[in-house]
Amino acid sequence: MSGFLESLRCSECVDWGEKRNTIASVAAGVLFFTGWWIIIDAAVKYPQVEDFNHSYHACGVIATIAFLMINAVSNGQVRGDSYSEGCLGQTGARIWLFIGFMMAFGSLIASMWILFGGYVVKEKPVVYPGIAVFFQNAFIFFGGLVFKFGRTEDLWQ
Template sequence: MPRWNEDQSHRVCLIPIPRLSDLGQKTRDAGIYIAGALFALGWWFFIDAVIYSSTYEGDKPVSVEFVDWVPGICSSLGMFIINLIDKASLRGDSFAFSGDSTSIVWKARVILFIGFAFMAGGLAGSISVLCVKYVIPDHGDPFTFWGICNVVQNAAIMISAAILWVAQNTESEYSFSI
């Protein structure tokens, strides 16, 4: 049965998440690997800025401190929360222990919202740190780079979460419908 013929009365978003099942298992695996590479690349940019900050030998009006770490930690936590949710529980297809499947759907959607809030807060926090700590005081070239690395880290984590979400929504050859 095609997706557009499904019952739309129980959907929150009428635009369905794309499925890559037509392209096969290799596409799903590639999506997972690309998401992992983006996640690692984001943290690589930030760790590079941290190391450069600690080894910078010039006059240092600012340095990478704990406030710079908080947005990346929030985005990573949001990504983990989002991708730990069972996708079937968002649609209401899962088994409910209490007999009321709407309570599980509601709880899953609240947790999903919290995960997205962590990721959005991480990206907004990194942009705020860039502006308030590095751009507005106009410290110069190597210092602005540290703030840009923080924004790149959080953007890469958000894109990674989106790719992983789509890749995990595809059917695996190892999944069974009982």
């Protein structure tokens, strides 16, 4: 019984090879833009402020900014093995990435807060906008993670 998962290792039966970065980029694009279309759906279905408070859109905007911040620095810059120092060097890249991830986690947590604090606990008649906000932020968050960690920088050289 022990170790029966070892034969199921996925990275060996699928030859990622040179296609890995492409697949990761496409998957991240699907996740990110699906998230935004979910919130567009909720916004056009419930245009009234009572159903869907417009300030809840800020959550997805912060998640998008975090997405951009996370993916603006390469892993090599954070590790310090890039050729150019950039304007702030390794420390600046680390601080930038730290703030980016904080905004990403913060928006994810805030979307859960909106779902439960704004819709479930108040027992509103329509819960769908809250679920849409949560799914939007979850999709953007995981899209960012896929875009950041799904790609390998060995293929760039």
